[in-house]
Amino acid sequence: MKSPHGILLVIFSFAAFAITHLVEAQNQEGFITLDCGLPLNESPYVEPETEIQFLSDENFIQGGKMGRIPANLESENLKPYSTLRYFPDEIRNCYDIRVEVGRNYLIRAMFFYGNFDELNVSPEFDMYIGPNKWTTIDLQKEPSGSGKEIIHISRSNSLQICLVKTGATTPMISTLELRPLANDTYLAISGSLKLNFRMYLSNSTALLRYPKDVYDRTWVPFFQPDNWTHISTTANVSNKNHYDPPQAVLKGTAIPKNLDGPLTITWRLENPDDQIYLYRHFAEIQDIEANDTREFDCVLNGETITINAINPKYLEIETMLTTIPKECNGGICRMQLIKTQRSTLPPLLNGFEVYSVLQLPQLQTNETEGIRKYFFIILMNRINWQGDPCVPRQFLWDGLNCSISDISVPPKIISLNLSSSGLSGTILSDFQNLNHLEILDLSNNSLSGMVPEFLASMKSLLVINLNGNNLSSSIPKSLLNREREGLKLYVLGNKHLCLSSTFIDTKLKRKFPVTIVAPIASIAAIVVMIILLFVLREKMSSSMEDFFQHYVNAMHSEPWIKTKRRRFTYSEVLVMTKNLQQPLGEGGFGIVFPVFRLLHVYHGNLNGSEQVAVKLLSQTSAQGYKEFKAEVELLLRVHHINLVSTVGYRDEKDHFALIYEYMSNGDLHQHLSEWVTYVIKKGDTSKIVDPKLQGNYEPRSVWRALEVAMSCANPSSAKRPNMSQVIIELKECLESENARISTNQDTNSRHSSVELRVTATFDSDMYPKAR
Numbered sequence: 001m002k003s004p005h006g007i008l009l010v011i012f013s014f015a016a017f018a019i020t021h022l023v024e025a026q027n028q029e030g031f032i033t034l035d036c037g038l039p040l041n042e043s044p045y046v047e048p049e050t051e052i053q054f055l056s057d058e059n060f061i062q063g064g065k066m067g068r069i070p071a072n073l074e075s076e077n078l079k080p081y082s083t084l085r086y087f088p089d090e091i092r093n094c095y096d097i098r099v100e101v102g103r104n105y106l107i108r109a110m111f112f113y114g115n116f117d118e119l120n121v122s123p124e125f126d127m128y129i130g131p132n133k134w135t136t137i138d139l140q141k142e143p144s145g146s147g148k149e150i151i152h153i154s155r156s157n158s159l160q161i162c163l164v165k166t167g168a169t170t171p172m173i174s175t176l177e178l179r180p181l182a183n184d185t186y187l188a189i190s191g192s193l194k195l196n197f198r199m200y201l202s203n204s205t206a207l208l209r210y211p212k213d214v215y216d217r218t219w220v221p222f223f224q225p226d227n228w229t230h231i232s233t234t235a236n237v238s239n240k241n242h243y244d245p246p247q248a249v250l251k252g253t254a255i256p257k258n259l260d261g262p263l264t265i266t267w268r269l270e271n272p273d274d275q276i277y278l279y280r281h282f283a284e285i286q287d288i289e290a291n292d293t294r295e296f297d298c299v300l301n302g303e304t305i306t307i308n309a310i311n312p313k314y315l316e317i318e319t320m321l322t323t324i325p326k327e328c329n330g331g332i333c334r335m336q337l338i339k340t341q342r343s344t345l346p347p348l349l350n351g352f353e354v355y356s357v358l359q360l361p362q363l364q365t366n367e368t369e370g371i372r373k374y375f376f377i378i379l380m381n382r383i384n385w386q387g388d389p390c391v392p393r394q395f396l397w398d399g400l401n402c403s404i405s406d407i408s409v410p411p412k413i414i415s416l417n418l419s420s421s422g423l424s425g426t427i428l429s430d431f432q433n434l435n436h437l438e439i440l441d442l443s444n445n446s447l448s449g450m451v452p453e454f455l456a457s458m459k460s461l462l463v464i465n466l467n468g469n470n471l472s473s474s475i476p477k478s479l480l481n482r483e484r485e486g487l488k489l490y491v492l493g494n495k496h497l498c499l500s501s502t503f504i505d506t507k508l509k510r511k512f513p514v515t516i517v518a519p520i521a522s523i524a525a526i527v528v529m530i531i532l533l534f535v536l537r538e539k540m541s542s543s544m545e546d547f548f549q550h551y552v553n554a555m556h557s558e559p560w561i562k563t564k565r566r567r568f569t570y571s572e573v574l575v576m577t578k579n580l581q582q583p584l585g586e587g588g589f590g591i592v593f594p595v596f597r598l599l600h601v602y603h604g605n606l607n608g609s610e611q612v613a614v615k616l617l618s619q620t621s622a623q624g625y626k627e628f629k630a631e632v633e634l635l636l637r638v639h640h641i642n643l644v645s646t647v648g649y650r651d652e653k654d655h656f657a658l659i660y661e662y663m664s665n666g667d668l669h670q671h672l673s674e675w676v677t678y679v680i681k682k683g684d685t686s687k688i689v690d691p692k693l694q695g696n697y698e699p700r701s702v703w704r705a706l707e708v709a710m711s712c713a714n715p716s717s718a719k720r721p722n723m724s725q726v727i728i729e730l731k732e733c734l735e736s737e738n739a740r741i742s743t744n745q746d747t748n749s750r751h752s753s754v755e756l757r758v759t760a761t762f763d764s765d766m767y768p769k770a771r
Helices: 004-012 368-379 429-433 453-457 477-484 501-510 517-532 542-557 570-576 625-637 668-680 699-712 723-741
Strands: 032-035 045-047 052-056 065-068 083-086 092-098 104-111 124-129 132-138 146-153 158-165 175-180 192-201 220-222 228-232 252-256 263-268 275-282 296-300 318-321 332-339 351-358 400-403 412-417 439-441 446-450 463-465 470-474 488-490 496-498 583-585 599-606 610-617 646-652 655-661
Touching (some): 252 263, 453 477, 477 488, 570 610
Parallel strands (some): 439 463, 446 470, 463 488, 470 496
Antiparallel strands (some): 092 158, 124 132, 146 192, 599 610
């Protein structure tokens, strides 16, 4: 016989069979039927052949474009296949459908190309269910159309069906349908059930669907006239099980013409390694004589798969199924119904379904609901926010970071960056559904209202960035308590947010991020001072010696700019820079989270004599006035002989600038670290420490301070200590030196009780070699 798998294509040769119309309508509760590419103004409509109501898919997907097959093909096909949705953009495009958790669904997708784009290139692409691949659609092999069907138990209330581009052609889809099934039917030990074929044994030509089948399953007629005899009845068959095949399936049956021979069906699997489940529907429709018996076994590739012989009941359905999946050697399956020795009548079969097991090993992310309400706001800027947010890895959503340990463990969202995403209103409580979130960045939006207290109850949170919003009132006490325990909280740029004096004092004592700029400036000064202690005494190469001597002389001889720090006009900025004639480089504004990144630095002259550096904000920068204002206020307060002085600033509309003292002869990196690298290679502290100390120092303390300074200049951020570690190390250096000088002081008062120690690691060419 021909492969029933091939017969399934009859479904998609839309003119081949007429779908028999049943007058009485039946309940379509739970049906989701999408006509893909249908304009909203044409939705909904009732398809007359099936009486099923179709909806536009526009509210179920964000990407894609609408297409329509040529007019000459529309008349030959059912209305749902006249339109389609195609996806020229993005690699993955996903339908997001709300479903019932734990419900068994029949999911059917139909594809009819119809040369809608006049390119005459049939597409090939993959289709996913959630994060797992379902199948490949190849319309080059199936030019008359293709359909895929799966029975799947939903594990969440959101089901994603995704089309994934795999080559040069464009994915497309005609219809997408979901049908709820009885939860005690079509159950697999693991995985879902992918339809191979579903047929009823009849010499009819009618394709059966809804409303004849209450679940809208598609039944294809199949018959072998040379080998079988068709018998039928007009009596209704009692359907007492939940599989509920149509009456048209149960009222007809096939028996072998050789009354002593088997009824045989052979088919080939698409994938030879597939495991399959068989569902066979039997009903005795002949009123047999009392001395007759119809009894038979079911054999698959030589193996009897029935425990007891099958004895169909008169006008009553009986469904036999394999409780464990079976395999077919080489992908060739041969099922035989063989009558027993005591049977006087041949075997019969009414309907037959075959499914392959589709394993879906990758568990989906369960925490998507925590960001769903922000989905449509953000989607305009982040079109890849479709499907599962974490897996597959190549489709990870922008702004997210996930912990993915094993495919059998649901991925966890651990970082969410929604900065500059156009968010407004209050911070929704849905975030607390992200049970494993460690970093939440909501900065630079228009969020308003109070800082919610539920943030304190998110125990996994380590960092919360609320900079640059319109939040008001005060920070909840519970959140401040969390901050004392180590949570990093950023709230700069919320002008209506109350920061009480107690709150600020607490911040300063603990040096936490809200007021971290001043401590960083102080520590930076300390680090610079340490480096400036060392004066080159050893003979060096001429180039390095000249540079270092010039640096030392400059530090002692060049006067500091005495100009009063003030507010300049933009015209004054243009004059001092000669219309921005001499660029020096690039820079950036911002304190904790810089937001002005597109900056240029220009050389200038103030009053014709004093050189300055002008850091000018590019007009293409998106935002950042709050950050600019905060940095200006800070820099105008902070001054030190070892820090570049701030001369003034400019804050006209669209023109923001900071004006600094100009430091010539090398960049900051050279002044702070590169010259020291050359000096410390010799390893003798007596030749590099300021001679004014006259040897009155403890060498180990000097080396320890030097190690801290050099670790702060390490090019790798992972190898640089944080400021807390630097403070601890420098304090201990100072205390060690004090202990040497003032041995009569109480040792306990000189040593801090600390738990955190620094282990500095240097590149081979930076590490002090000798002690």
